[in-house]
Amino acid sequence: TATVESIPLITASILSKKLAAGLQHLVLDVKMGSGAFMATMEEASGLAESLVAVANGAGLKTTALITDMDEPLAPCAGNAIEVAHACDVLMKRTNDPRVMEITLALGAELLVSAGIDATMENAITRLQATLDSGKAAEHFDRMVALLGGPKDFVANHDKHLTKAPIVKPVFAESEGSVSAIRTRDLGVAVIELGGGRRVASDKIDHRVGLSGLLGKGVKVDRDTPLCMIHAADEASFERAAAIVKAAYTIGEAPPPSPCIHQRIAP
Numbered sequence: 001t002a003t004v005e006s007i008p009l010i011t012a013s014i015l016s017k018k019l020a021a022g023l024q025h026l027v028l029d030v031k032m033g034s035g036a037f038m039a040t041m042e043e044a045s046g047l048a049e050s051l052v053a054v055a056n057g058a059g060l061k062t063t064a065l066i067t068d069m070d071e072p073l074a075p076c077a078g079n080a081i082e083v084a085h086a087c088d089v090l091m092k093r094t095n096d097p098r099v100m101e102i103t104l105a106l107g108a109e110l111l112v113s114a115g116i117d118a119t120m121e122n123a124i125t126r127l128q129a130t131l132d133s134g135k136a137a138e139h140f141d142r143m144v145a146l147l148g149g150p151k152d153f154v155a156n157h158d159k160h161l162t163k164a165p166i167v168k169p170v171f172a173e174s175e176g177s178v179s180a181i182r183t184r185d186l187g188v189a190v191i192e193l194g195g196g197r198r199v200a201s202d203k204i205d206h207r208v209g210l211s212g213l214l215g216k217g218v219k220v221d222r223d224t225p226l227c228m229i230h231a232a233d234e235a236s237f238e239r240a241a242a243i244v245k246a247a248y249t250i251g252e253a254p255p256p257s258p259c260i261h262q263r264i265a266p
Contacts, residue, residue, distance in 0.1 A: 011050045019058055026055060026062040027109040029102070032261060033070035035183025041066070041261065048264040056266040063109055064264040067102050068257060071181045071216045074099050078195045078209015080161040081230060085211075087157045090137040098215075101259045104128065109263075164207040164232060169225035170241040177253035178218045185247035186210060189240040193231050205232055210244065217253045 018026055028051055031037070032044035048064040055062035067073075074096060076085045088094040108123035117123035130136050137154045144153040150160050190196055194205035213227040214220065226248050231237035 007047050007050050010047060011054050014051060015055055015058070015060075018055070019060060023060055025110060025113045026060055027106050027113065028052070028062065028064040029106055030064050030066050030264075031069040032066050033068055033183065034181065035069035035072070035187065045262065045264070048262075052264050052266055061113055062266070063113060065102075065105060065109065065260055066262040066264065068259050068261060069183055070257065072183055072186060072213050073102065075213045075215070075227075076209065076211045077186055077190050077213065078193070078211075078230060079204065079206040081209040081211050084157050084161055087137075087140070087154045090131070090140055090154055092131070098259050105260055162207050164205075164209075164230035166231040166234065166237055167228055168231075168237060169212075169228050170244050171222060172220040172224045172226055172248065172250055173222065173245055174250045175221040176219070176250040178214055178216050178220060178248055179251040179254050180249040181216060182247040185243055186213065189229075189243040189247070192239045192243060193229070193236050208232055208236070210240075214248070217256070219253075220250060 014028075028048065030044050030048040030051070032041060033039065036044070038044040038047055044066045048066055052062050052064050074082065074085050076082055085094070085096070089096055089099055104124050104127050105120075107127045108117070108120045111117045111123035111126065112120060117126060141151060141154045145151045150156070153160055187196070190209050191198065193208035194203075195208045196202075197204060208230050210227045210229060212225060214224075220226070226244055229237050229240050229244070231240060
């Protein structure tokens, strides 16, 4: 209908749900980059400013962070694979600086907005303590249990999440550094594996996806896996592998880029 990129329509679509739910405070994560709906800073800023202005105008205290999607936020993509990674972060089994930076920033924004903490520094300290004490993992377990899932899901997700029968690496085709990633294409690879829908009637295979995804700036050679592909069969593995290889540009190391580009407030 040629309306999908209309900022007023996107704003109305997103905020109508939030306003109908009766929220008191809202923090929005507006993505920007090759894996985002808004690819440029100008587009992302336009959307974020529209969302913040309309939400606050409607009486809902709202701020937004424009965050980076020129590479995957986490080193994985796919339904069960992402859930497992989130559990490992909650259990402190893995260190994921990008996920933690953005999660703590969004959470701190909300605590300050709600008046629970006076400063971002205090809010981040509170959130980090909640993670370190295990309370965050506890609450996730309670949520899963209330939805009918196992009570020990976070600590034992490996025994509760089904695994794809094929898990194999896809290797870089040249030597150098990861200079760019077409992040959206990695999402296309997951869809090709069956991890997303092309049409509403498609059934999702929760097992499939990508893990161990390399980020920008990592040095590689022909023996370096760009990622591990979790596939239901060899044919879908081959299709996804071709997409992943094409999504990575190997060359000179790019300059470092921030996870959080801008904060938008009224």
